[in-house]
Amino acid sequence: MGKRVTILAVLTLAALATVLAVGCQRGGGGGEGGELRIGLSISTLNNPFFVTLRNGAQDAAKKEGVELIVADAQDDAATQQDDVQNFVTQQVDAILVNPVDTQAIVPAVQAANQANIPVLCLDRGASGGKIETLIASNNVEGGRMAAKELIQLVGSGPVAQLEGIPGTSAARDRGQGFEEVINGQDDVELVASQTANFLRDQGLNVTENILQANPNIKGIFAQNDEMALGAVRALGDRAGSEVKIVGFDGIEDALNAIQDGRMNATVAQQPAKMGSLGVENAMKVIDGESVDKKILVEVKLVTKENVSEFLQ
Numbered sequence: 001m002g003k004r005v006t007i008l009a010v011l012t013l014a015a016l017a018t019v020l021a022v023g024c025q026r027g028g029g030g031g032e033g034g035e036l037r038i039g040l041s042i043s044t045l046n047n048p049f050f051v052t053l054r055n056g057a058q059d060a061a062k063k064e065g066v067e068l069i070v071a072d073a074q075d076d077a078a079t080q081q082d083d084v085q086n087f088v089t090q091q092v093d094a095i096l097v098n099p100v101d102t103q104a105i106v107p108a109v110q111a112a113n114q115a116n117i118p119v120l121c122l123d124r125g126a127s128g129g130k131i132e133t134l135i136a137s138n139n140v141e142g143g144r145m146a147a148k149e150l151i152q153l154v155g156s157g158p159v160a161q162l163e164g165i166p167g168t169s170a171a172r173d174r175g176q177g178f179e180e181v182i183n184g185q186d187d188v189e190l191v192a193s194q195t196a197n198f199l200r201d202q203g204l205n206v207t208e209n210i211l212q213a214n215p216n217i218k219g220i221f222a223q224n225d226e227m228a229l230g231a232v233r234a235l236g237d238r239a240g241s242e243v244k245i246v247g248f249d250g251i252e253d254a255l256n257a258i259q260d261g262r263m264n265a266t267v268a269q270q271p272a273k274m275g276s277l278g279v280e281n282a283m284k285v286i287d288g289e290s291v292d293k294k295i296l297v298e299v300k301l302v303t304k305e306n307v308s309e310f311l312q
Helices: 002-025 049-065 077-089 106-114 141-152 171-181 200-213 225-238 252-260 272-284 307-311
Strands: 037-042 067-072 095-097 120-121 133-137 155-165 187-197 220-221 242-247 263-266 293-296 300-303
Touching: 002 171, 002 220, 037 049, 037 077, 037 220, 037 272, 049 272, 077 095, 077 106, 095 272, 095 307, 106 120, 106 300, 120 293, 120 300, 133 141, 133 171, 133 272, 141 155, 141 171, 141 242, 141 300, 155 171, 155 200, 155 252, 171 220, 187 200, 200 225, 200 272, 220 225, 220 300, 225 242, 225 300, 252 272, 252 300, 252 307, 272 293
Parallel strands: 037 067, 037 095, 095 120, 120 133, 133 293, 155 187, 155 220, 220 242, 242 263
Antiparallel strands: 263 300
16 A cells, blocks of 8 residues: 555655646746736837738737736837846746837847746847847848839839838848949939838928929839828828838738729738747747747738739
């Protein structure tokens, strides 16, 4: 009888040890009932693109059975640092961050690193600290795609570029791809390139300023659709006809503008997929698996010919 009790006790202890080991491997965030928690810091939820990204992350979190805590930085780098620090204080199991500024986010990333909380970047990277992976569109290729389309639309003449937030990897990479193609030919000339911070109202104001200095502009590439839609407002009846406009993102307002002829094209991203990949890869990291340092999500050119497919 004593031998049976001993064997039973050993088996019980072994089973308990296995449960504890799995629990430790899945992270120490300690939500209710041991539920895993992932923090998601979004640069701004005023942009439909990032709303879709958040929705994709929420759907994936629900599927994975984890809690997703979302914080909106409202395009303020200081607010975002506080948000990420709050995630660290809450001891979440992983942090997903879509930086307002790739340099300003570094101290927050380092704080998470010191707390042994893995950090993954979405859409925009970080200039320092340890990042498990960057999940983003192939922005350089998207910039090239936009330039080729604008050259084809314009044929020849001066064009302008509306740049996103300085210091963000998305603005840098899209500009790099665009300028690489523009500078590689002679028919179309880039005569103005100014920042409008990814915002529609600034896209309007900056376009008006560019038009005053360059009234014969033939085309505009905006590094996101919000700025492109600002350019549409600034141009009025000339938008899409006299002045060709190519955006980047593929948000619904831009797709409608392309269908109506007020915009000519956009480079569509897949923000929902970015969000879901963020959660899925965070789970892998929590489980001790390695992930690729950069995960590129395909981009697609949208024109009047295929816009109906994207609107569906």
